Amino acid sequence: MEVFHEDILETFLFCFLASLGIVQIMAARRGWHGLCVYGRRLNRGVNNALGAALLIFSYAWYFSDPLHRNVRNIEALMSLVCLLLGVAAALLATAAAASLSESLWRLFRPPAGESARTAREEAGKPEELATPNAKLLISPAWEKADRKLVILAETGRGSERLVRRLLPYLPHDMGYASLHPREEGGGGEPEGRERASSLLGALRELEERVGAGLQGADLLGLGWSGNELLRLREHLERTCRPRRFLVVAPVVPDPGHALLGDAFLSNTPWDILCRILAGKPWREGAFRSTLRIWIPFSLACMAAGAVLTSFFDIRWQVFSGLAGGLIVSLWLAYFPAARKGLAGRGKNREERTVPGLFWEHLHPGECPLEVVICGDDAHLLRARAAPQGGVRFHVLAGSLRGKFFLDRRGLQRLLELLAR
């Protein structure tokens, strides 16, 4: 059998470039800022032009070669493999470019409002303390300050970076302490109850370290920790008696459809990956049980596939046998896994997380509660009747959770809220 190695490579490149173009156009159409290959906000015109140029170039380049016009070259199966690999490579390349460009923007571009930096930095950097439950950042002026702010941040370095960007802009007379929970499990998810107790532990550690209670302080929860703050509100009202609760950019689920949101709107693929890995999915019982079912199937199917393709002398003998066996093993292993409730009919992690998140905790309490919603969740707030009394909502229009949260007057409006 003839093998057209060069054609395979060119066909793969053609599929890759054309798919890249399509992904750019569709990302612009969907408003997926998280997949913007040049970082920051998507520009529809730029993306559409880039996508169209890639599509036109790929077709013109590939079909300008006489070898790709009515000449026998690679067969149908290899064309299909080239198409699938090309699409996968285009998605991966988009993810890598979007993550890298955004990281570079974060490194080299100051956030909006940099010129309005206060003299806070001269007052000294925050003291860093490591506790079993969290990392603490405490302002030097904490004890003397008239107003105190306790920030409950999300897990991860990205969240810490966000808080560190925010701190220099806080009012001069405000003492602050920020808690950064350790990266174990995902806050707000089913394991959120554990996370909540971990946050309570971190608050207790803060109280021990600073040697004073948190009475009268403003409690600010950011992102997923905002959801945890809502969950702990009644308990904290009894134990800490804060001045008010501020929940900023919580995860606002859509309970009707059991959806938490869309990370592609503003989170880069790298942020998404970090978030998933922080939850340590390989430690989940369901994951391990599924793996225990699938591994024997995959070994048997791949071995059988390799033997069959070698015996019948099918193109790319071992490789095609292994790949085919792998696909068949996924199909076969699904049914015993589904019988054990590990796949299919059972609720997935997201569907288990949505009930009891956010909406159920919005009832009026003893302390005032203010909730700041990101622009990407505003439609959910409009769709549901807001609870009456005791809870104030603010919408940061134009800001998105995973990117430019501090851009477009987001920082200014947040500071105005904190200064009240």
Added chain:
Amino acid sequence: MLDWLINLDYTLFTWINGLAGRNMLADSAMKAFCNDHLIPFTLGFLALVMMLKGRDRLDDRRNFAAVVRIFLTIALSMALMQLVITLVHRPRPFVDYPVNLLFYKPVDWSFPSNPATATFSFFFSALLSDRRFGWWFLPPALLMSFARIWCGVHYPGDVLAGILLAFAAACLVHRLDFLSRPFVSIVRNLESRLRSALSLRE
């Protein structure tokens, strides 16, 4: 009966193939549509557009499932086609008759048409999943199948058999849910994991 059908098939073939060689523009267009890569890859890219075109995540889930079913339909129709090829050995038209050949000489059997099976698998499966967007797959599939007859490499009967095979495979994949359920479930869980991994960033 079979002879009558074969004669009808040949008559139709001579009508369509007889049009070749009269107009250079039409011949060039048909050669392009007949190409092994142009329309199959274009249909593949249309499937990618279908996957990403939704308005929200619920739409996306439906579209991802539709694309999984398209590829399963292709796999099943190809398997059915191989089965038919082992039973029916029909030579290409240019082997038995003088034809206007505008294409290279394929070495495999003529019945059923491989490109018609593949392209109509895209069409039928997409149509059964999405009654509006699915129609976008029809013109390329029709053009390629017609071009194969024009260029002298398939009889109309080969194309018709390919279309029927594709239809049968699409119906099977969409009717027998257990065929696609495992893959749809895997894709759905992956989508859910990725897109619910929200985090707050500067």
